[in-house]
Amino acid sequence: MAESTPPSTTAPPPENPSPAIPESESPVKLAETETHVPKEEESPVPEEESRAKIESETTPEPPVSAPAVQVEEHTESQTITESEDTQIKEPKKSSFIQSAVSFKVESNLLSDLSDFERKSLEDFKTQLKQSLSDKTLLPKSSKSAASSALNTIESALKEEDEKNPDENDGEVSIWGIPLLKDDRTDVILLKFLRARDFRVNDAFSMLKNTLIWRENFGIDKLVDEDLGDALEKVVFMHGHDREGHPVCYNVYGEFQNKDLYTKTFSSEEKREKFLKWRIQFLEKSIRKLDFDAGGVNTIFQVNDLKNAPGPGKRDLRLATRQALHLLQDNYPEFVAKQVFINVPWWYLAFYTMMSPFMTQRTKSKFVFAGPSKTAETLFKYVSPEQVPIQYGGLSVDYCDCNPDFTVDDPATVLSLKTATKQFVEIICSEKCIIVWELRVVGWDVTYSAEFVPSAENSYIVVIQKSTKMTSSDDPVISGSFKVSEIGKIVLTVDNPTFKRKKLLYRYKVLPFSD
Structure with missing residues (x-):
């Protein structure tokens, strides 16, 4: 008997498994340059041998005309060791999971x-x-x-x-x-x-x-009952993936809160209420889907296993098992993709044991990523401007966000190499106001911004002096500058570490008059 992939539950299943501006209209052009910092004892590679295009590393295109993007790098070592910082432990398990055939949603026409x-x-x-x-x-x-x-x-x-x-x-x-x-x-x-x-x-x-x-x-x-909002941080909808599917986030680590865990799972009556709440949430989400033949009628599920309770929680295990059975039996084919992030080693071990009992159709919808690969994995399926800020993206749903940007303003993603400086240059050909957002997932970099006039007798204006940014700082940097003469804004990000990182940025050009 074939197995349908159920919509995600709110607990880990331990026993079951602004528009682009045309070039002709834009007063700015964009250039990105990265420089690899060599050690003192090594000679830099000649510049003409190291230039290379990196358009293939940027996705999607920045919010202006296609930029001239170049790389200038001087490599101090060709060998980079990727340990737990760049991959999930238990490499045999993760490579097995990644070998699954990718699932593609079938047409209903x-x-x-x-x-x-x-x-x-x-x-x-x-x-x-x-x-x-x-x-x-x-x-x-x-x-x-x-x-x-x-x-x-x-x-x-x-x-x-x-x-x-x-x-x-x-x-x-x-x-x-x-x-x-x-x-x-x-x-x-x-x-x-x-x-x-x-x-x-x-x-x-x-x-x-x-x-x-x-x-x-x-x-x-x-559907119309009022079941409260105590679990609104456990499961929530936020944005859409690159194919238009609504994205549902299931945050299992919330159940580490002892009070919430007790109120949700400590008795059969409470577990039944939890199940009703989860079914109600799913029903409301399904009724917002488009069941026309060419419409979007599946949900992209993201399952955050950071600090998730382990398999020893009996009450949670019972609730999970019951929810999985109900969802699998009564909600067929409502999952576009199941992405598991911040995956602990024990969950990979569990999946390896359960995999032989799953159909290829079910396994093809699963994607797993360890803590260091969470943002990178999400960006493959969800644009960074749609990814919540706590998962490495730029999307926020509270009032103190940058009012100049919304989820409709696309961001560019760059791969920030090890021991490398990355320069983002915004070329300004007339008076305007430039506003931007920038973040490096995980930070531990140095950031600066300056305006460089084209005129030889003009002075460089320091917008933001060089500042070390750590994971404890604000996740997103916002900046703006009034451009009164021809020149360029240069954003510099220096990655001194031996960890590859993801650099996100976006900007807008606003009118400016004296």
Whole structure:
């Protein structure tokens, strides 16, 4: 039986597994230069031999016309040792995980389906229509498990039939979409078919069981319940990935808070409330998806395992197991990708043991990254301006952020090599105001900024004197400068360490008049 990838739970599963400015309109051009600092006893490599283009290292393009980007470096050593700072421990486990085939979300357009898939979909719809007509999709026995206060689907259908006898034929809805009488039905049915490898009878049984469970669980009323906000830091939605999927962050380390852990998992009643909250959060998120054939109808999951409780937490283990079963059985194919960050060694060991029991389809959605690779891994799938600031990005959701930038303003990512100076030059051809943001993930670098006029008799203006930046400093530097003559702004970042880092920056050109 095929295995669908469930949406992420809020606990680690220890037992289950501004627009670009055209060049013609912009008063600035951008140049980036990096210089590798040689040791005193070594001679620098000739400049003409060391120049190279690095456009391939920048993604996405900066918010102006395509810059002239060059590298000037003098290498003191060709051999860089990458230890735990650049990769997860247990290299055999991590290399095994990285070898999984990448998953690509399938198209829901009928024209993109194979003949077999189209026939399976039609057979599924025929079987569903017959079951709805015969009133056998939801047997009466399922009602006994529901609360007496809940209205059953059959009674709701009966009332609707009395109002519109010619328009309703035992219609049932799921995630706010009527089955068979809506153009979006195909997308939902394809999720169940794919979860069961297009075996129609198995997919129909899964759908039927899901509808019964939703009735018994009281999903439609649960969506509108007020369950509080105590867990809002545990699971939250923030931004979109590069393909437009909404991103859900699951922060397992929050359960290290003993009070929160006790209030959430210390009794069966509390675990049931947690489960209701998690299902409610997922239901609300799903109802915001686009179930049109070409729409985005899956969620990108990020699972932060930093300080996550280990496998010895029995209460957490019970809640996790129950949540995984419910999500896997009743929410098929809602995950675009499962990215695990800040992964501890024990979780990789657990995954290695469980991997043989997972389908290739499930494993292909998993990506793992250790603490030193968190930001780099996220940037592969999510633009840095969309990544929360606590995970190495530039996105903030509180009021004291830089008002000049939003998630709509793209950032550039550069690889800051070891023992290297990186220069970002903004060439200004007329009066304007330049504003910028810059950060180096992890810092431990020196930063400075200056304005260099083009006129020979003018003086260099120090905007920011050379300052050592550490991880305890503000994660993002914001700056601005009024340009009153032709010249360039030079941002300098010096990385004296033997750790490669990620440099992020973005800037805007604003009008300026005397």
